[in-house]
Amino acid sequence: MHRRNFLGGLAISLSACAPKIRKVATSPGLPPYGGLPELMPIRSQVDRIFRVTVCLRPFRAAGPRLDVERVGQKTVVHNYGHGGSGWSLSWGSSSIAVEKAMATGERDVAVIGCGALGLTSAILLQRAGAKVTIYAKERPPDVRSARATGTWSPDSRVALTNSVSPDFPAVWERMCRYSFHTYESYLGMAGNPVEWTDRYILSDLSPTEMEPNRDRHETLDFAQYEHRITDLTPRDQALPPGSHPFPTRYAWRTSSLTFNIASYTRQLVTDFLVEGGTIKRAEFHSPSELNQVAERVVINATGYGARALWKDESIVPVRGQLAWLIPQPEVNYGLFYKNVGVLARRDGIVVQDVGKGDMEGYNDSNEEPNRGAAESAVRVVGELYERMTRAGRLPQSG
Numbered sequence: 001m002h003r004r005n006f007l008g009g010l011a012i013s014l015s016a017c018a019p020k021i022r023k024v025a026t027s028p029g030l031p032p033y034g035g036l037p038e039l040m041p042i043r044s045q046v047d048r049i050f051r052v053t054v055c056l057r058p059f060r061a062a063g064p065r066l067d068v069e070r071v072g073q074k075t076v077v078h079n080y081g082h083g084g085s086g087w088s089l090s091w092g093s094s095s096i097a098v099e100k101a102m103a104t105g106e107r108d109v110a111v112i113g114c115g116a117l118g119l120t121s122a123i124l125l126q127r128a129g130a131k132v133t134i135y136a137k138e139r140p141p142d143v144r145s146a147r148a149t150g151t152w153s154p155d156s157r158v159a160l161t162n163s164v165s166p167d168f169p170a171v172w173e174r175m176c177r178y179s180f181h182t183y184e185s186y187l188g189m190a191g192n193p194v195e196w197t198d199r200y201i202l203s204d205l206s207p208t209e210m211e212p213n214r215d216r217h218e219t220l221d222f223a224q225y226e227h228r229i230t231d232l233t234p235r236d237q238a239l240p241p242g243s244h245p246f247p248t249r250y251a252w253r254t255s256s257l258t259f260n261i262a263s264y265t266r267q268l269v270t271d272f273l274v275e276g277g278t279i280k281r282a283e284f285h286s287p288s289e290l291n292q293v294a295e296r297v298v299i300n301a302t303g304y305g306a307r308a309l310w311k312d313e314s315i316v317p318v319r320g321q322l323a324w325l326i327p328q329p330e331v332n333y334g335l336f337y338k339n340v341g342v343l344a345r346r347d348g349i350v351v352q353d354v355g356k357g358d359m360e361g362y363n364d365s366n367e368e369p370n371r372g373a374a375e376s377a378v379r380v381v382g383e384l385y386e387r388m389t390r391a392g393r394l395p396q397s398g
């Protein structure tokens, strides 16, 4: 099992109903305040899949590109290439890009791109006093960012350890902390754009027994910086047998941020428009076409699109597919079981096979959904609940 994949690939939306905490007696081995809420089953059946989506992570071995370039009359500040961490790092990365754009002294700024990085760049530019126009081929919900899992995963496929500059780990930490604290300001809002949820890692193997399986897939040396931010989220907590309803020999619990991307992107777009921002539909085929925009300073937040636009072949596509199950308001947790991650969001329960860990989908630019693979992942989760039913551990779905 890849622990990082669970932490980095899952998110759970809180139920509209407040979770009921079980009495202490039903959670042996856990402290009085640590009992599990009643966990309603996920209806993981293939006929409840309402769509299957694919997204390409814009991975760069050197990490996101944030340098400044002169193109004809324009100053271009790059802000692309965030791999599997684009939502998580968005505010922090964009704050760096905005600092560079504002340092030019210009106050009319263009942003190319309307995904996670374009929207956060545009909002931070406004907060810094700029007048902003977004130019983009697509806007939400059609951008790739809208097809992400929606969890706090700041070092998921963000770089390779030996390909980054020496200062990158510190820059990453700065981006990470800035983003995390900005996300705090979206908690508790109508529509729950951002919320904290519990996730459970389930396994029939102990961590020692998992070891031989860990490296069965050839893998690259993906950078891992979690240890730099251990103060931000709780540690994994081993759940003693009898303290949880799961049928597996081992279970761990943690909590993390969930991004309910449908309401969150709507909130971002609304915030931008309310502040007087403009979104124009435009497609650029080469850097020289940026001369068509009136603004002299441009933030380039084109994500995977930068590979073609900027001919940046250092961007490697990392394909990821989600099967979307009909949302269940009563389900308020996430799971990782047999290399399948589940994330119960308000706008759908997303199920993802992460079988090859960080290498899953690496260098695969196929954006066609694979229905068969989606169904297999959903069946794995269904099998977990069948085990729970046989063990008599399942509460009735409301």
Ligand SMILES: Cc1cc2nc3c(=O)[nH]c(=O)nc-3n(C[C@H](O)[C@H](O)[C@H](O)COP(=O)(O)OP(=O)(O)OC[C@H]3O[C@@H](n4cnc5c(N)ncnc54)[C@H](O)[C@@H]3O)c2cc1C
Residues within 6 Å of the ligand: 008, 009, 010, 054, 055, 056, 057, 058, 079, 080, 081, 082, 083, 084, 085, 086, 087, 088, 089, 112, 113, 114, 115, 116, 117, 118, 135, 136, 137, 138, 139, 143, 144, 145, 146, 147, 148, 149, 150, 151, 152, 153, 154, 282, 283, 284, 285, 301, 302, 303, 304, 305, 306, 309, 318, 319, 320, 321, 322
């Ligand atoms: C399956 C999957 C799950 C993921 N889960 C998470 C997660 O849980 N948490 C997390 O933090 N990250 C996650 N990611 C990563 C995240 O989705 C990306 O890092 C992020 O979406 C990148 O955002 P972006 O704004 O750079 O790009 P995009 O969302 O692709 O936006 C690019 C914008 O630029 C525009 N554009 C591109 N080219 C041109 C052009 N030539 N002319 C004009 N406009 C152009 C596009 O139309 C679009 O508006 C996941 C990725 C995948 C694939």
